[in-house]
Amino acid sequence: MASSAAASNPTIPSLNLPPSQFARLQPHAYLLAHLSPPAASDQPSVRANGRATSQFRVTSANAGSLTHTNGSAVVRIGDTAAVCGVRAELLHTEDIASWSVSTASEAEAGNTSQKGGSKTEDEEDRDHVQDLNLLVPNISLSTGCAPGFTPGAPPSTLAQSLSHEILSLLHTTRLVKADDLRIWYQPPNLESEEFRNAGEGMDVDSEQTGGPEPEIKAFWVLYIDIMIISLAGNPFDAAWASVLAALRDTKLPKAWWDADNETVLCSDNISDAQKLSLRGLPVSSSFCTFEADAAAGWRSVVIPNADELKSQAQKQGSQQRWILADPDGYEEGLSQERVCVVVDIEDGKTVIVKMEKHGGWAVDSDDLRQLVDVSAKRWHEMKRILDQC
Structure with a gap:
């Protein structure tokens, strides 16, 4: 009776639910029906x-999307999209409170150490990159990327945890070499005969033998800003992939220490800029x-x-x-x-x-x-x- 009435009257709504509405009403049963279909249906x-x-999901990446950064990238994994920009700023060693103490202790340890007492590259990277916080990642979800994240809202718990995970992974992988972030200065050997004969015409930046040890005058600090512009699951993989692509695109200007002005100068020539020499390609x-x-x-x-x-x-x-x-x-x-x-x-x-x-x-x-x-x-x-x- 009901079927005949429905067939005779086309205005009666159908009792069948569309898949999208069924997915909202019974999400677990909807996904289970796809993953475990009946054997008689012959569906995969x-x-x-x-x-x-x-x-x-389908993944795409585009580097160099932002103009006012040292490196940038946009990575899209499905409907999840992340934009990453890397900004490099100078940090003078004289602005580091513990720098004079640490250098003095290292010099004293170097004078008293025996064979095999020099630091390895891993220890030097940890002392500078990790202890001096030369890598500063920050993730922003307050971009309207999802209904739960409104623009202008304070950082959410998810954003803070993702920032901490990315920072921890940067330190664990030692992705960025500390030597790429150091700015060296070779003091002239004032006691050498060459310096006394050359007078003012001597180039103090030229290589010398038997002179003072080179000094670190400044570091590059990389501020890694990630914005999730669309969130549809798995934000960490998208954020980390955007960090990888942006760091591979990052170029640091040629910088040197000017002894006369006691400051760091940078070259305006783009061809003098150097890319980061990253360690490997860790993929999440x-x-x-x-x-x-x-x-x-x-x-x-x-x-x-x-x-x-x-x-x-x-x-x-x-x-x-x-x-x-x-x-x-x-x-x-x-x-x-x-x-x-x-x-x-x-x-x-x-x-x-x-x-x-x-x-x-x-x-x-x-x-x-x-x-x-x-x-x-x-x-x-x-x-x-x-x-x-």
Whole structure:
């Protein structure tokens, strides 16, 4: 009766819901229906956005987009877009409160140290780049990138945590070399016969042997500003990729110490500017887990052993969880456990720079090995994209 009435009267609305409305009313069931379709439907297991579980969104990068910076880049991963600008400012050593004390202690340690007492390059980078805060990243989400972030609002907890993660990763990877940020000065050897004979015509910047040790007069401080202009999930990968692209585009002017004016001078010639010599190309890949049981995140009785979880799935003949690469905002809201893997490839070997997992215990060691392989494939893709930008 109802069907015949609906057929005879076309003004009666249909009871079928469009997919977008069903996704809002039952988000977990909607994603589960895509990942675990009925066997009789012959449909593949895909995510709601049409991607496979290990597939990343379409990524693009464009360097040199900002004109009033030393380096800049725009990176878009799906609908998540990040703009990064690098500004270089001079920091004189005389403005560093602890510089005279640290240099005096280093000189004293150098005089009393025996064989093998000199500092390594890693220790020097940590002493200068990390201890002097020569890299200052800052992420801004108050750009209207998402409904929850209004323009002009104070920094959110997410923005502060992302800034801290990027700063920590910059220090862990030692991406920027301290020697690129130092401005040296070679004092003249006033006791040499060459200096006495040359008089005022001597070039004090020329190389000398047996004279005073070169001095560090200033450092370059890199202010790395990242703006998320569109947020649709996975902001860290987009922000870190924009930092990588911007640092690869950064050029520092040729600078030297003018002993007469006791200041640092910079060349206006663009051809004299030098690019940063970065260490490697660490690429970040983020993942999240989706549980078939919607109550797995808050139920008091849980399965703490991953082997028991797999055996239960085998008995039921269905998959109980999925690890999704590059989650969008819709998938992040349905996941409890997050994984971030940062890898670099050196001489054909995959090097794990950072591996972080939080929010659960479903991902085991076997899963992490598979995620490292997926991250290595992502590294090759990101290298091709960054080389072309």
